[in-house]
Amino acid sequence: MLEIIIILVGGLLLGGLYALVGFGLSVTLGVMKIINVAHGDFAILAGYLGLTFTTLFKLDPLVDMAIVAPIMFILGLLIQKYMLNRILQQGLNQVVIFTFALSIAIENLLLLFYTPNAKSLTPRYMLGGINVGGIPISLALLISFIFALVAFAVLYLFFKRTYIGKAMRAVPVDLEAAKMIGIKPEVIYSYAMGIAMFVTGIAGILLGTVFIFYPYTGPGYLIAAFGVVLIGGLGNFFGTFIGGIAIGEAIALGGYFFGATYQLMFCYLIILVVMLVRRQTS
Secondary structure: OHHHHHHHHHHHHHHHHHHHHHHHHHHHHHHHOOOOOOHHHHHHHHHHHHHHHHHHHOOOHHHHHHHHHHHHHHHHHHHHHHHHHHHHOOOHHHHHHHHHHHHHHHHHHHHHHHOOOOEOOOOHHHOOEEEEOOEEEEHHHHHHHHHHHHHHHHHHHHHHHOHHHHHHHHOOOOHHHHHHOOOOHHHHHHHHHHHHHHHHHHHHHHHHHHOOEOOOOHHHHHHHHHHHHHHHOOOOHHHHHHHHHHHHHHHHHHHHHHOHHHHHHHHHHHHHHHHHHHHHHO
16 A cells, blocks of 8 residues: 555656646647647757756756746747747648647757767756655655646746736637737737747756656657646646646556556556547537
8 A cells, every 4th residue: 555655646746747748738729729749849958958058067957947948938939929920820730740840850950969868867866855754755756846836836827917828818718809909919829839838948857857868759748748738628727737647647557557668558548538538528
């Protein structure tokens, strides 16, 4: 029983991290109705940017967030403003094709500059853990979970209290009405992508402290993010968090009962079941 409790606690902490990965995708799907196929690759790109700053300036990975997240925000805003806003006029299918090409480009650039070797952002102090009531807890997962909670709280207040946040919630509900009250969708879309990339930047650093990563591991995180969004619902803060917990627990329990080889299989099975159930009830 104690072993199961340990696994469940680990899955809970891991789920917070996956929820943070999924939130960026939830924003783009919820606000703009677009599928960013390069979402996972941007998370890995953030990890490599963090690795660069850590290597060059000997910075702690958590300090890297203060540099990488704003860079990702600017990158997302520029991509949306000068590329995706124009492509959106040609249809959503063109956006999927463009972001797929972007995904391939990012992977190949990372292979070129960083080699295909495994990388990690885990500092020494995160290799250990703490003991709470006889339950060992990974320090890296605990720190990631705390950062995920803080990020969710800040973004929840942003969407509820600020003008831009309210505009982002209004645009997908009624685009024409939003235009009538002076909201410019193109501007809102740019900020939405920037915020999605900002969160993805944080998630990418945290992923690098918990797991090793390669230039081609982005698609795996994209699928996990899809699972989080499918379970939680588009733009739903609390639903996204619950979706992340579900994915985290599935991976943890699947690894415990059937081995690490089958962890992701249970993640994919949950996604498949949710898609089938929602299709039948719609």
